[in-house]
Amino acid sequence: MDLKDKLLSSFIAFENNVDLDNPVHEVRSEAIKNFEVKGFPTKKEEAWKYTSLNSLQKVDFSIFPKQENTLEYKNVKKYFLHEIDTYKIVFIDGVYSSYLSETTHDGVDVCLLSAALTKPQYKQVIDVYFNQVASRDESLTTLNTAFSREGAYIYIPKGKVPKKPIQIVHFSTGNEAALMLQPRNLIIAEENAEVQIIERHQSLTENEVFTNCVTEIFAAKDANVDYYKVQNDAKTASLVDNTYIAQKDNSVVRVHTFSFGGKLIRNNLNFYQNGEHMDSVLKGITILGDKQHVDHHTLVHHAQPNCESHQDYKGIFGDKSTGVFNGKIIVDQIAQKTNAFQQNNNILLSDKATINTKPQLEIFADDVKCSHGCTIGQLDEDALFYLQSRGIPKKEATALLMYAFANNVLESVRIPELKKRINKIIANTLGVRVGFDL
């Protein structure tokens, strides 16, 4: 049985375990119908031209883990940003781990989507926000919606700021030969609220994992949201990440995506601006080797005047790795005075590495500033010689140059310990230890 059929038949079993009177049941049923019609995307679709999910569909994934697993904190501590105090929402093989988590209802809600979808006190918020910005026809998103039950639920009321950043961590333990996970996150920052979130998917074994994640983020007037995606997973882990963001007047949402590991990663990052004077920030660092594949598809839809967006993605590709950057910007006719900036720079370290980069601008307003640029190059030989002539060996000099190349993306990271951590991962990925902390 191929994966699509297996998912369709699993849906019935899934629905038997949930409350059929719940209004979300309607949403799920609608979604599975859409998925049934569409199926998995193929390379014939323009948006999936360079990324194939074929081999994943041949794997016999378990849709529901059969038994629960536990993890000792000391064994997985390194995957957390443990240098600072944070709230934590942790899942093991898709199941919530209260032992590893630290949630709160103190002025803000940092808890589970499963609770929010079933308990009456959350109904009002769920009715207003759940599945409101996520696509209703993109096939992987609808697949996730159909199976949406568990994930993070973060609600920051008007004017509130949580005491500390929030980490969302998904572990897979290899309990199953192959596991498919479909986490669903809902994040709402009401007027003038502020929140910082770090998300990580981490496989702990060589067993195959396929995560199809959907995150909806709502930033109301004057809200400020920072979302950091740390993608440094095992070589047998694949991830399709679908993130949808709805922004209102004067809000600022920044999403940083750090892609250093994993087998196949597809990031669909979609910003919908609906208001004036807001800023959307999309930044990414991708460093790949082996046969890894990362595909960044971004969309920024400017629907109102006087807004800004800033995109800056840097990629370093070694061995036989492949990268994709497709940055779409839509500026509606009424969205005058839009300032949209997009930059994608890439370095290829080997003859066999590939990057496909494409800006896609659809501008219907006439008084806008839209700049975009993409570059693909090799390391600057003159710069390398400069460093070597100061006694720095070629390997370390190469790493320093790559670090310098990607560095400005880190400037907007607002958690210093996270910045440090990312620098360490970069140094590890590049296989060097220079004489100071990168």
Add this chain to the structure above:
Amino acid sequence: MLEIKNLHASVEEKDILKGINLEVKPGEVHAIMGPNGSGKSTLASVIAGKEEFEVEKGSISLNGEDLEELAPEERAHKGIFLSFQYPVEIPGVSVTNFMKTAINESRKARGLDDMPANQMLKLIREKSEMLEIDRKFLSRSLNEGFSGGEKKRNEIFQMAMMEPKLAILDETDSGLDIDALRIVANGVNKLRSKDNAIIVITHYQRLLEYIVPDFVHVLHDGKIVKSGTKELALELEDKGYDWIKQETVV
């Protein structure tokens, strides 16, 4: 110290150096002058080991050791320093961290442990004061947004930190105003000793008023066509390079 014999070098099959002979002894300062395109910067790069250049014939040796097979960093570890005409910008890496890395890598190559942090800071303080470099400057990203003068001063600061046996200053005077030139030249002069040597590559005589050479060589079309003492530099300043070119043709 440095011995260059019949050196021929090319880049992308274009011959640039066509038989250079040069001997530099400890304690000496040599100036290499010449018109644009004569091969001055190429000579500097070839000595420092830039891979882009192909050595076709001849040899370069430092204290009797042939350099041909050595990578640029290995040459640096042996005491060769090149002050670049166009220093490269490295965002995100501060001057201080860069110097730490450079010094400790060179120490590692000599089998030494990392320099203790307090000793490193002391050295940095000492050398930056010598070149009148502001403390704030040291925490800035290497060369990023530096003015031409700041870049050159930073090069000489690096030279002071690395304490090379043989320093090659490639057009260190270009882009410097007179005050900066004086500071840089003073710094270089303080680093002169009977044990090290300096090659000053310049287009103009101006720098040589401050860093007084023992010998002056004129490079033209990949060859040293005239050698003399510091008076030769003055003569060149007076007559220009055309005089040399004509003399060569004759």
